[in-house]
Amino acid sequence: MSQLPQPLNVSIEDHHVFIMECLRHVGASEQHALIVADALALTDSWGTFTHGSKLLSGYTSRVKHGGCQTDVDPEIVRDGPSWAIVNGNSTLGQVAATFAMQTAIGKAREAGMAYVGVHNSCHFGAAGVYSAMAADENMIGISTANDIPSVAAPGSRKAVLGTNPFSYAIPARRHPPILLDIAMSTVAGGKVYAAHQLGKEIPDNWIIDASGRPTTDGSLYPKNAALAPMSGHKGYGLALLMESLAGVLSGANLTWNVKAWISDSPDEPTHHGAGFLAFNVGVMQNMDEFLNRVDGLIDEIHNAPKIEGVDRLYVPGEMEWERREIAKENGVTLPPDVVMVLRQMTREIGLETDIV
C-alpha cells in the first residue's frame, strides 16, 4: 500500500479543465474530450468518486494506444420509429452513450418513447449521467451497460456476469430529479478497489473467494474473487436483464467476450454494450400534473415516520444533487485514492499541471 496523499479541493471548472487537458494531451479530439470531461466532472461533483475522474487513467491509456478512437463518431446502423442500434465505432464509452441517449430522446420526442442499443462501445462511467440527460428534457431516462464478468450467480464460485450498472432519472419540479445509479452486485467493484486502496477491510457480503466462500479480504478481487449479487437471485436476475438489454439486443459482445477496460491491452477495442430508454412524459400525461405528482411523492417520503436517531429520509440522487450544489460553491474535494491515481496518471502521460 503506497502512502496516500491528502484530499484535494478543486473547483468544478478547474477540474473540468484538468480532465480536458489530460485527454487532449494523449491526442483526444476536443469534441470527445469535452463530452468525457462533462461526464466525469459531473460525476465527481455528485461525490461519486469511484466513477468520476478516477477512471481517466484507463481512458487516457486507451486513447493513447488506440483502443478508443476519437477521430470517428458513433453512428446509427439501423433504426425504426421507437428504437435504434448504434455502432459506437470504438469511441470512448461516454461519447457513444451520450450519442445514444440523445438519439433515444430524439426518437421519444416523435414516437413517445424509445430504446437505443449500442455495440462496440467502451466503459461509459456512471450510468446516471445519461439518465440525467433525459430528465433535463423532462423525460424519464433509463441507462444500463454490460461489462466483463465480476459478479457470481447464486451457487457459482466464479463470476458469470458483469456488475451491469442500472440507472434511472425522473424529472421533478421543486425537487431535483430522482436519480438512482446502482450495480447489480452488493457493491460496485470500484468500492472494493477504493476500500483496498484506503487499507480498509470490507464487509463479508461484498465478495466471495475462489472457493465461493464470503471473505473480507478486498485484495483478492478481481483475480481470486467475485462480487456477490445484490440480494442473491434478484441481483443476479437483474444483471441478466441488463446483459440482455445492453448486450444481446444491441449486438454487443457478451460476458467474457467483453475486454477489461482497465487491464486488457489498451490498443484494442473493449466491445462493451449499453442500452438506453427515454419516456416522453409530456405526450402521455399533462407535464405539470406529472411533475406535481413526483414532487408529492418525494414530499410524502420525506415526511414518513423515521427510525429513532434518523433525521432525514432521502430519495435516490438527493444526496448527490446536494453535494453538487455545495461543490458549485466550494469546489469538489477529491479523496486520497483519486488524487493518488490522478497524479500517477499525469506522470505516466507526461502532463505538467498545477491542478492536481
Add this chain to the structure above:
Amino acid sequence: MSQLPQPLNVSIEDHHVFIMECLRHVGASEQHALIVADALALTDSWGTFTHGSKLLSGYTSRVKHGGCQTDVDPEIVRDGPSWAIVNGNSTLGQVAATFAMQTAIGKAREAGMAYVGVHNSCHFGAAGVYSAMAADENMIGISTANDIPSVAAPGSRKAVLGTNPFSYAIPARRHPPILLDIAMSTVAGGKVYAAHQLGKEIPDNWIIDASGRPTTDGSLYPKNAALAPMSGHKGYGLALLMESLAGVLSGANLTWNVKAWISDSPDEPTHHGAGFLAFNVGVMQNMDEFLNRVDGLIDEIHNAPKIEGVDRLYVPGEMEWERREIAKENGVTLPPDVVMVLRQMTREIGLETDIV
C-alpha cells in the same frame, strides 16, 4: 393457527376449471373468468403458490361486491406510436394487465418497442404472466405494478412504497424463456403470510417492527411491521421507479391512495397502476442470431464453476418452467396454506365443488 389440511394434487385442467367455476359462481363474465383462470393456473403450475389461486379469495370477494367489474373492458384512453395509456375500468387486474400487454405487443410490432401504462386496475397477480406473453411472441417483455405501501425506505419505520413487483421475460430457442419475477422487498408479503400460516419463524431481514427494528415475528405484518427493501437503498430506489412507471406515468393512484385489495372494502375499486414494455427483437436484430445468443448465454451460466455441493446453476424462470412440465404430467400439488384458503373461499361463496 387453524389446523392445516394436507397438500392436494390436482391436474392443471381441473384446477383451471375450478378457478373458472369460482369466478363464474360470483358473477364474473366468462371472458374475464377465463383470463384470470389462465393466469392463476399458469402461476400455480410454476409453483409460485403465493401468487396463484390463493389470490382467488380476494378476487371473488371483489367481483361479488362490485369492486371489480366484469361487464366492462379496459380501454385505451390516449396513445401514440410507441405508447398507450389504458383505463382498466376497475376490471380484475389480470384482465387489465393482459389487455395492456397485448396492446404493448401490438404497438411494438409496428414501432419496434412500446410502453403501456394502466390506471384504475386492481392487483394483477404474478407479474411474470404478462412478461411471458411477450416472450411467446418472440419479444422481450417487462411488467411492473404498484400496490399499497408495505416496504420501508432505509431509515423509515413505516412502509413508504409497495412491494411493486418487477418481471421480465426474454425468449430463447433450446431453453424456455428467461423469466424473472421479483418484489422490491427482500421477500414478497405473500411469503410472510405463507410462513405465518405454516407456523414458521421468518428470517430477521424480511420485516421491521413498528420501531424500525428487524424482527422474526411474521404475525406483526402488515399491521405492525413493514417489509425491508431488498439490498437497502437499491430495492427502495427500484421500488420508486416501479411506482413511477406503473403509477405516476400511467395516471394511477399512488402509495396510500391505492386501496388494499385484500382488506379494504370489496365494493370499491382499488385504483392500482401497472406498466408494461415490449421490445420487438426481430426488427432490431436477426431473430435466429438473437435466440442463439440467448441460448449461448444460458449455456455459459449452466457451465460456470460451481461451489462445492452445488449441482446446478439456474437462470431465472428455469425452476418454474421445469415445475410446469412436471405439473403437465403429474398435476399441481397445492400446498396446505393454499388448500386451506381455497376451502374457506368456496364455503364463503357457497360453491359446491369436488375439486378442492
